Amino acid sequence: MDNLSATEVRGLRVTRGGREVLSGIDAQIRAGRITGLLGPSGSGKSTLIRAIVGVQRISAGSVTVLGHPAGAAVLRTQVGYAGQTAAVYPDLSVAENLRYFAAVRGDDPAEVQRVIDLVGLGGREKQLASRLSGGQLSRVSLAVALLGRSRLIVLDEPTVGLDPVLRAELWELFHRLAGQGVSLLVSSHAMDEAERCDELMLLREGRLLFHDTLARLLERTGEPDAERGFISLVGNMEVAA
Amino acid sequence: MSGARTWATARRVLQQLGHDRRTVALLVLFPSVLMVLLRYVLDQPERFDRTGPALIGIFPFTIMFLVTSVVTLRERRDGTLERLMTMPLGRLDFLLGYALAFGLTALLQVGVVVLVTVAGLGLEVGGSVGLLVLVAALDALLGTALGLFTSAFARSEFQAVQFMPLVVMPQVFLCGLFVPREAMTPVLEAVSNVFPLSYAVEAVAAIAAGTDQNLVRDLGIVAAAALLALGLGAVTLRRKTA
Numbered sequence: 001m002d003n004l005s006a007t008e009v010r011g012l013r014v015t016r017g018g019r020e021v022l023s024g025i026d027a028q029i030r031a032g033r034i035t036g037l038l039g040p041s042g043s044g045k046s047t048l049i050r051a052i053v054g055v056q057r058i059s060a061g062s063v064t065v066l067g068h069p070a071g072a073a074v075l076r077t078q079v080g081y082a083g084q085t086a087a088v089y090p091d092l093s094v095a096e097n098l099r100y101f102a103a104v105r106g107d108d109p110a111e112v113q114r115v116i117d118l119v120g121l122g123g124r125e126k127q128l129a130s131r132l133s134g135g136q137l138s139r140v141s142l143a144v145a146l147l148g149r150s151r152l153i154v155l156d157e158p159t160v161g162l163d164p165v166l167r168a169e170l171w172e173l174f175h176r177l178a179g180q181g182v183s184l185l186v187s188s189h190a191m192d193e194a195e196r197c198d199e200l201m202l203l204r205e206g207r208l209l210f211h212d213t214l215a216r217l218l219e220r221t222g223e224p225d226a227e228r229g230f231i232s233l234v235g236n237m238e239v240a241a
Numbered sequence: 242m243s244g245a246r247t248w249a250t251a252r253r254v255l256q257q258l259g260h261d262r263r264t265v266a267l268l269v270l271f272p273s274v275l276m277v278l279l280r281y282v283l284d285q286p287e288r289f290d291r292t293g294p295a296l297i298g299i300f301p302f303t304i305m306f307l308v309t310s311v312v313t314l315r316e317r318r319d320g321t322l323e324r325l326m327t328m329p330l331g332r333l334d335f336l337l338g339y340a341l342a343f344g345l346t347a348l349l350q351v352g353v354v355v356l357v358t359v360a361g362l363g364l365e366v367g368g369s370v371g372l373l374v375l376v377a378a379l380d381a382l383l384g385t386a387l388g389l390f391t392s393a394f395a396r397s398e399f400q401a402v403q404f405m406p407l408v409v410m411p412q413v414f415l416c417g418l419f420v421p422r423e424a425m426t427p428v429l430e431a432v433s434n435v436f437p438l439s440y441a442v443e444a445v446a447a448i449a450a451g452t453d454q455n456l457v458r459d460l461g462i463v464a465a466a467a468l469l470a471l472g473l474g475a476v477t478l479r480r481k482t483a
Contacts, residue, residue: 057481076329087320091257103249104330
């Protein structure tokens with residue numbers, strides 16, 4: 001594995017409840033870039049993400065993150081993760097949530113205010129998470145993933161349900177982080193987010209259809225946007241099959 | 242395992258309770274309300290002296306079992322446990338953090354119930370009242386440990402609550418509250434010998450009666466059962482799930 005890859009996935013297979021959710025994924029996620037993991041709901045995005053952060057039991061293959069097997073103890077302060085649901089405590093305030101996760105990670109307590117400000121929740125520190133709107137709640141969850149300047153940040157649908165202005169602000173933040181050398185893997189089922197990513201991974205029914213830049217996708221398919229490019233890829237595969 | 246992370250977890254659980262005043266009020270006051278009710282149902286001080294001590298052991302055990310099962314189930318369901326498992330939190334940090342937070346809560350709960358029962362309702366306690374509080378808090382810890390363990394087998398809060406009749410009620414029936422354990426048929430007595438609550442109740446009863454017969458042995462068994470349940474709980478906490 002070269003120094004440029006933040007994550008290397010080899011022959012990854014995952015079976016859940018007797019059904020194969022991931023059917024042999026090979027991919028390299030490059031360091032210091034934003035990789036968009038796109039695909040319809042049910043395509044296996046969350047399972048792949050869970051495998052990368054080391055909480056998914058896998059049936060074959062390997063996942064190497066920053067040079068270590070996924071889930072290795074050394075990675076636990078280097079990988080930031082926000083799952084699909086806002087995994088925070090509804091009965092704690094914004095600041096209490098972050099203080100707890102920062103303490104568990106062993107981060108500097110000053111991190112708490114830094115990440116609250118990063119996600120634009122300054123002024124809401126004392127509000128209970130259960131009293132926040134859905135979008136605010138998912139930003140608390142995102143803030144937890146940003147704690148402690150992780151080298152790899154993995155976000156499962158972080159922009160769902162956010163208004164367009166906020167969405168744009170978050171993407172700006174992701175680009176700023178990538179500019180500082182952080183690698184990001186961001187999943188979305190909204191194809192229009194493809195243009196905001198440095199690289200794309202298109203996932204469908206547990207298989208990786210495409211992994212390259214948006215420009216290459218459009219070039220290869222001759223389509224004007226990611227959505228139509230995706231449809232065209234699926235069409236070609238079905239013809240081939 | 243790390244003391245700082247265990248304490249951070251305990252503090253977090255206590256903060257959650259702190260935001261939920263109604264739960265705190267129910268936890269701290271309700272066993273005492275039940276004791277008052279029982280005192281007037283039994284009507285005679287002698288009968289209350291016989292039953293009251295056992296219940297000082299049973300109430301905190303039952304309540305902490307329920308509270309813990311539901312709370313840890315919520316951690317599994319809401320994804321917070323999964324998130325913690327991607328962080329440097331040891332499984333024992335998590336479990337001991339809960340045990341510490343609920344142990345402290347139980348101390349408060351038991352303190353109030355003992356105060357009300359002894360000072361208010363005139364329960365005769367032959368032994369040390371302070372020791373009675375400590376032992377009842379240990380019973381609560383046993384409930385917490387069992388709750389942590391059994392919640393791993395529940396897929397919903399509905400199921401978790403159903404473990405109460407499954408895990409707690411048989412122990413209550415066989416602990417000597419209704420019929421002295423020696424008077425049970427040999428099979429039932431043998432079963433009651435296996436249940437940790439039997440020893441928890443025996444210890445509380447011994448202190449109330451002012452004897453310290455078997456006290457050390459009983460406390461040892463309760464503590465060992467709590468540790469065993471915590472250990473089993475640690476086994477059910479997995480970093481990788483299907």
